[in-house]
Amino acid sequence: xxxxxxxxxxxxxxxxxxxxxxxxxxxxxxxxxxxxxxxxxxxxxxxxxxxxxxxxxxxxxxxxxxxxxxxxxxxxxxxxxxxxxxxxxxxxxxxxxxxxxxxxxxxxxxxxxxxxxxxxxxxxxxxxxxxxxxxxxxxxxxxxxxxxxxxxxxxxxxxxxxxxxxxxxxxxxxxxxxxxxxxxxxxxxxxxxxxxxxxxxxxxxxxxxxxxxxxxxxxxxxxxxxxxxxxxxxxxxxxxxxxxxxxxxxxxxxxxxxxxxxxxxxxxxxxxxxxxxxxxxxxxxxxxxxxxxxxxxxxxxxxxxxxxxxxxxxxxxxxxxxxxxxxxxxxxxxxxxxxxxxxxxxxxxxxxxxxxxxxxxxxxxxxxxxxxxxxxxxxxxxxxxxxxxxxxxxxxxxxxxxxxxxxxxxxxxxxxxxxxxxxxxxxxxxxxxxxxxxxxxx
Numbered sequence: 379x380x381x382x383x384x385x386x387x388x389x390x391x392x393x394x395x396x397x398x399x400x401x402x403x404x405x406x407x408x409x410x411x412x413x414x415x416x417x418x419x420x421x422x423x424x425x426x427x428x429x430x431x432x433x434x435x436x437x438x439x440x441x442x443x444x445x446x447x448x449x450x451x452x453x454x455x456x457x458x459x460x461x462x463x464x465x466x467x468x469x470x471x472x473x474x475x476x477x478x479x480x481x482x483x484x485x486x487x488x489x490x491x492x493x494x495x496x497x498x499x500x501x502x503x504x505x506x507x508x509x510x511x512x513x514x515x516x517x518x519x520x521x522x523x524x525x526x527x528x529x530x531x532x533x534x535x536x537x538x539x540x541x542x543x544x545x546x547x548x549x550x551x552x553x554x555x556x557x558x559x560x561x562x563x564x565x566x567x568x569x570x571x572x573x574x575x576x577x578x579x580x581x582x583x584x585x586x587x588x589x590x591x592x593x594x595x596x597x598x599x600x601x602x603x604x605x606x607x608x609x610x611x612x613x614x615x616x617x618x619x620x621x622x623x624x625x626x627x628x629x630x631x632x633x634x635x636x637x638x639x640x641x642x643x644x645x646x647x648x649x650x651x652x653x654x655x656x657x658x659x660x661x662x663x664x665x666x667x668x669x670x671x672x673x674x675x676x677x678x679x680x681x682x683x684x685x686x687x688x689x690x691x692x693x694x695x696x697x698x699x700x701x702x703x704x705x706x707x708x709x710x711x712x713x714x715x716x717x718x719x720x721x722x723x724x725x726x727x728x729x730x731x732x733x734x735x736x737x738x739x740x741x742x743x744x745x746x747x748x749x750x751x752x753x754x755x756x757x758x759x760x761x762x763x764x765x766x767x768x769x770x771x772x773x774x775x776x777x778x779x780x781x782x783x784x785x786x787x788x789x790x791x792x793x794x795x796x797x798x799x800x801x802x803x804x805x806x807x808x809x810x811x812x813x814x815x816x817x818x819x820x
Contacts, residue, residue: 411443414467414703414710419452423659427726428470428521434722435713442706444468456698460484465698468707470521473509473692477766480517481818485696488516491708497715503753505690505761506732512766513818518694519715520732522724524654525688525755526581527748528552528676532669534559534570534649545650545673547685549588549613552650552676559649560621568621568629573650575614576785577630577642581652583777584689585610587762590681593773594765598810602777602799603792609678611791615784623786639664654691655752659728662745672748674755688755690763692732730756769805776802 420428425448432446447466449455453475459465461484471479479485492498499507502520510518532542538558546552556572563569571577575585586593591606601607618626633647634640637660642648644665652675661668677684695711697704713719720731721740728746730753741749755761764770780794813819 409443411441412703412706413443413445414706416444416446416468416470416707416710417449417452417456417466418446418470419449420470421448424522424727427723430726431714431719431723435710435719438713442709444710457482457484460698460700463700465700467697467701467703468710469696469698471518471694471696473506473518473520473694474764474770476510476518476694476696477512478768478770479696480512480515481768481813484699485517486699486701486704488519488697488708491705492516495708495712497712501715501734502732503734503756505756505758506692509690509692509763510694518696519711521693521695521714521720522727522729523690523692523732523756524656524729525690525752525761526652526654527672527674527688527751527755528650529643529653529657529670529672530650531643531646532671534646538649542669542671545671546676547673548679549676550679556617556650557620566625568625570646571621571626571629571642571648573617574626574630574648575617576626576781577648577651578636578653581689582781583764583774584762585614585781587689588675588684588687589613589678590684592762592765593777594767596765598806600799600803600806602795602802607795608791611781611784611795614781615787615791618785618787636660644668655729655746655749656727658746658748662728672751674758684760686755686758687760687762688758690756690761767806768809769802772805773798773802 416432418425418428429446432444436443452469453471456465456469456471457479476485497519502510503523506520506523510516510520528545530545535542535545535555538555540555540558546555552573559570559572560568561570576582583593586604586607589606589610591604591610592601593607594600633642634645639645641660641664643651643653643657644661646668661670674686674688677687695714697707697711701707714723715733717731717733717735717737720733721737724731725744728744730744730749731740746752764774767773776798780798783789783794784791810819
């Protein structure tokens with residue numbers, strides 16, 4: 379937290395004081411139940427889905443009562459509350475920062491509680507269980523999982539003379555389809571884009587993985603400038619050169635908010651886009667008549683071994699260090715990670731269960747037309763997520779900056795990625811030295 383400006387830090391501290399004051403009922407409450415405080419980040423329909431789970435849990439027994447509080451910037455406020463000795467009993471985070479909290483001793487391990495409850499890797503889809511573990515310990519349990527896939531507009535494909543039931547399978551086919559799907563108006567401005575690596579721009583760090591690259595060797599070396607990563611970002615830059623950076627900027631300036639009818643994929647302005655399982659919610663809300671499909675994101679033709687891969691991500695529940703009721707908190711977490719809780723939550727958020735066991739009619743009850751495709755991607759032989767590094771936030775920002783330089787054709791991929799490699803390797807070396815001093819690594 380030392381990187382926060384003082385003014386921001388003061389505001390957050392004030393918020394934490396208020397949150398702690400209203401979210402810490404006493405253990406000996408009037409209703410005779412142990413009240414546990416639960417901080418979660420979700421609002422809207424996502425928050426409603428978790429509220430339904432909390433209500434169902436509270437009604438299922440009379441010993442524990444979960445007090446759910448929606449908290450913005452929950453990751454930052456959780457750190458402050460934990461440092462101040464007054465954290466909630468359970469909190470919702472993201473898988474890509476769980477390990478950071480573990481290194482800071484801000485969350486407790488769940489090994490003993492999982493063992494006592496009989497919860498283990500056999501209960502969860504392997505890729506999501508892996509995101510719960512770090513340094514040989516369990517630090518979180520999944521709530522809502524996600525994989526990503528190529529979303530494509532069948533109507534636009536048909537109009538371009540493409541088979542709407544045969545989406546691109548290779549990168550080369552994707553490029554060819556994008557060229558046919560891209561149209562311009564009478565003034566030469568882009569009217570419809572077939573595909574843009576910059577849209578939606580949420581995984582700009584990850585393009586190398588689709589070409590077989592990685593960013594970290596899992597031990598001590600970053601691999602930002604690997605041949606696979608350079609190939610991927612050269613491919614990214616070729617799109618910018620082909621369609622023109624200024625023309626793309628003008629085109630994208632007309633996009634609306636993601637959660638709006640002007641979402642470029644929902645409105646038909648972008649024909650193909652890399653998106654997650656959650657995209658169905660916005661298609662269903664803003665353009666029910668959209669004719670669309672999903673497929674695994676394409677792979678380079680000379681790398682058929684990469685077919686069917688996916689990025690995996692998820693939201694998690696953790697128990698902060700200093701939780702006054704860790705066992706009661708875990709009992710609630712166990713309910714969320716049961717078929718009843720997981721399916722209620724993910725039906726509400728239109729995602730899939732992270733569990734290996736499902737109730738017989740789960741898919742019949744679920745409205746997502748392509749849900750099984752996203753589940754299949756979670757079981758893929760090759761899945762990836764952000765590397766489990768304490769420096770990942772800064773590392774990810776550096777990768778985004780490098781993407782911008784490449785996308786705007788201000789630097790070559792070698793220049794932009796080389797700078798990230800040099801700067802972040804020095805920081806990783808320093809992180810490793812610090813962990814060795816603490817005895818966290820050999």
